[in-house]
Amino acid sequence: MANQAMESRVENEKVLVLERVFDAPRELVFKMFKEPEHLKHWWGPRGWEIPVCTVDFRPGGVWHYCMKCADRNQGDFYGMESWGKGVYQEIVEPEKIVYVDYFSDAEGNSNEEMPSTLVTLEFIDLGGKTKLVNRGEYATAEALKTVMDMGMLQGITETWDRLEERLNAVQ
Secondary structure (H helix, E strand, O other): OOOOOOEEEEEOOOEEEEEEEEOOOHHHHHHHHHOHHHHHHHOOOOOEEEEEEEEOOOOOOEEEEEEEEOOHHHHHHOOOEEEEEEEEEEEEOOOEEEEEEEEEOOOOOEOOOOOOEEEEEEEEEOOOOEEEEEEEEOOOHHHHHHHHHOOHHHHHHHHHHHHHHHHHHHO
8 A cells, every 4th residue: 555645734833743644553553652662663764773762651751762874875874873762741542642752862861952842642543544643842933943954854754654664564
């Protein structure tokens, strides 16, 4: 099946909303965000791997990961590591995950120089398919522009393409 298109829009100049329908049941799509053995297979843009991924899936728990560029064709990015950390605020299985996403270092210390994001993931049951809605709220319009200028939209599109491939592989 062809990939579903991702829709994106900006609300209030600082909220980025992304939506996509996946041809998989809601419980399975939710599980992809919950379990490190799944996240390692699809999180991040093409050509990047997840050598480190720890998940403490509960409110107050932390998801800490490293994305590493394994694609020599990506030039200067090859071998680069990008660490991230999510701190879960609310989990309603299998409907919603709310977390604050930070750039971090290998020890899990947040990088205060980079914008953090309040992320709300909604998993909407469409009878065997799932509509995923990702709302990323930034402190300012400038913070949203910063991550957009870093190529975040392309990265998320590739990440969700990989999620679709993973869902197809495990169904």
